[in-house]
Amino acid sequence: MKIIEVAEQQRWDDFVTSHLEANFLQSWDFYEFHKNRGKKIVRRAVVDDKNEIIAAYAGVVETAKRGTYMAIAGGPIIDYNDKKLVREIFADIYRAGKEAGCVFVRIRPQLPLSDRSLRLMQELGLKKAPMYLSVEYAGILDLGKSEEEILAGASQGFRRKLRKAEKNNIEIVANAEKWAIEEFCKLEKKHAERQKYVAFSSSFLTKQFEAFAKNNEVLIYTAKKDGEILAQNFMIFYGAEASYHYGVSSQLGTKYSAAPLLHMAAMREARKRGCRRYNLWGIVGLEEKSHRFYGVSEFKRSFGCEELKYTPAHDMILSPVKYQITKIIETARKRKRHV
Template identity: 55%
Template structure:
């Protein structure tokens, strides 16, 4: 579940000390204590971007000696000017207005120090009229382009496997029975070298579904960053030794995230993907995780969206919709930002996303 806003607390003058955090244990203990957080604010997320040569920011707000809020981001280079990306955060009490103001001021200072045109923030905050009004009051404006997932499909793993099966669409239950009949096997790996095969199948999947594939380097570095702490697992469904489907899962805090998935042509016929999700859910429970995030879905009526088909598959598991407050921008250089705003607006319309 994302964070929520409630009645605003009375503003009291507090001098927060906001500074770099360089200790992973301090960082992860704070982030994972917040039920809404996921891997987008994990320490490893910053390590992944650092491995790509990006400047990263990890900042913590202290009230005396007590850590009360954090945010992480990276500087993304672009021809039109670089910007600071903060996704899935800050992790903070969204009802504490003085703290929010202090963190936004610090984000501005970090963006300026890295010569950014703007900072783009996709909060880990459930979308509501209150959350949108809060963004505006903090000096943020709606971004012309999304930053990570804006609507996700989530399952409550407090439910038993039997309850989840009951909530599934009949087509998926049939696929699971077929997988059992065909003796489809599931293998797991935490070896980054195995991402090579995943990448090759991703190219096939991208061609079938007409999307731009991630580079092998991008995928392998991301997997390696999380696998180093046993938080990334590659699930593979096989029939008679042939790969049907693979899922790139990330386990962090209270959430298991279905980050990427691919399938072969044979996999589209034998449908090994549902079985991979059931295995990942079992593993999540063993880790004490209570939320399974299928990641991005689109509106049920948005049939022209390029991800509509995969959304139908995810919704078949009986997911609940989780709408995040969409990305907002903190403008630093207004003229350069305006040019970028126009280009991104046109690009989003042309991509139908």
Template identity: 35%
Template sequence: MNWGEVVKRYPEANFLQSPNYGKMNEILGDKVITEDFDSKGHALMIVRDAKRGRYLEIPCGPLLDWRDKEAAKGVFTKISEIAKQEKCAFVRVRPQLKRSAENIKLLTDLGLKKAPMHLAAEHTVMIDLTKPEDNLLASMRRQTRYEVRRASKLGIMVEKDNNETIFREFRKVQAETAKRQGFIPPNLKTLLAEKEAFGNNIVIYVAKTAEGGPIAYGMIIKDGEEGDYYEAASTPLNRKLPGAYALLWQAMKDLKTEGYKRFNLWGIAPAGQPNHRYAGVTTFKTGFGGEVVEYVPAHDLVISRTRYLADFTFETLRKKRRHL
């Protein structure tokens, strides 16, 4: 199947299963395997050579009809064979399945176990862009709507581009943001690989003061029926000016105009976890309305129990250290 046929069959698909994402990983030196499983499902798989061990990663996949248990069993049998051929200790998946006892049972019945670390955004806000613009505004939290309107009154402008200069600028500002907020940003090599792979489907938005001073940055990736607010950065001006509000609202309007059906705000904290690394942005993102979505957590298919145990121990300790 080509990517258009995959999206038509599996509309929940996003950029992490797209050929563009595969190309990006190949640019960075990782092996990418794409399989259609005799039209029973689709998976873009990445062989990861981490210091702790080699494993097969399937982010936001595999894509298949989970109601067909026999087909799912056949898909995972093939995935297991591929992992063994690639000498992987385990396979890590995070399907596009909403979290429920029934869906988690689907995974455990296939022999998978809950992973010690997350894969892709398991908790997010999904905005329905098929709604009229007035409805999108009305769905926002009152304070969010106020900040969007205040940005307009203050003359805050939102620009967008995807040339190399803006990616380098974004990297510099994000590195400064990371120091203030305590997270690890992607390096410039990764950002430029994303730019090369996604082409016109990736863009950097910048909110600026009326005088042209940058306030907030946002990277939007578009693929399938979805736009994703994948990376962000800000200057100290964002503490007092509603630049990020103006940026997201403009991105929402642009994606709607371009025909995308949903906007994934990509990562919020789980309920009741105030120390989670996304806790600081959760109030901001949920203020834009939309549906809070919780996907099934990442699960692992163990190939080598001995090698997997070492990885499991390492990742469990790292998760505690990073408040994930």
């Protein structure tokens, strides 16, 4: 086995998409987005004696006042049953983090939560992170089911909203043109003000959109009535998964129940592209009624989705003393934000 830096997009994406559990979090274009933000990125792989990739991970180095760290979301992509390979790649993650001057490396593996997965993290010397990294609890729809089967599994409330929307003469448009992300950014600011959260910057959303648009991996779905935008979904299509990355709506969009129509249209496109699952992205537990995402989680559950818990983010600690500062700050921040 040998560790290499991967410089060819096709080679990288061919390996990542050959793993059904993978999604855009380890895609080439997601890290092109981070590069365009001025961030240092790492793309490394283990190759065998035939120079074939057998494991890989991509990470982004983030700078913060409390200390520099590397984030590896949805990775590494690896056969976790191969203990030798796992040790090899986690040792390389340690080296890469040290080379980048990191206090710690935060890893949220694309691995379903189980007692076995938690033991593995412990055996590798990782500690559960005080803050999440990307989605750890997701709602998943099986696109092997027909539209009729999915609707049969949805709640009565969801089907009622869908029927209502279908009677409202709502137009659904999907494209990757510049105007779509511009409108999305405008609507997101209004949505954030109404829902009382901090909006992403237009630059952040636009750069992300542009990175995925280059390879036809993104579409903005827009619901309109009488020329007015009601709601929009930012969808990413990569490998086996279609991801509902972001969604925004106006007050009028809520009134006319536009959101279900956007999702049904995106699911049809996902099937055309050969996607196997539709990821509704983050949800929170039924008991977490004070969580700020509880309401949107209930909406996602109304689809009748399966609930998938990933192994939560764990930290590979490279500088124990400095890491304690991060742990104190992030623990306090998590309580304050109710996340």
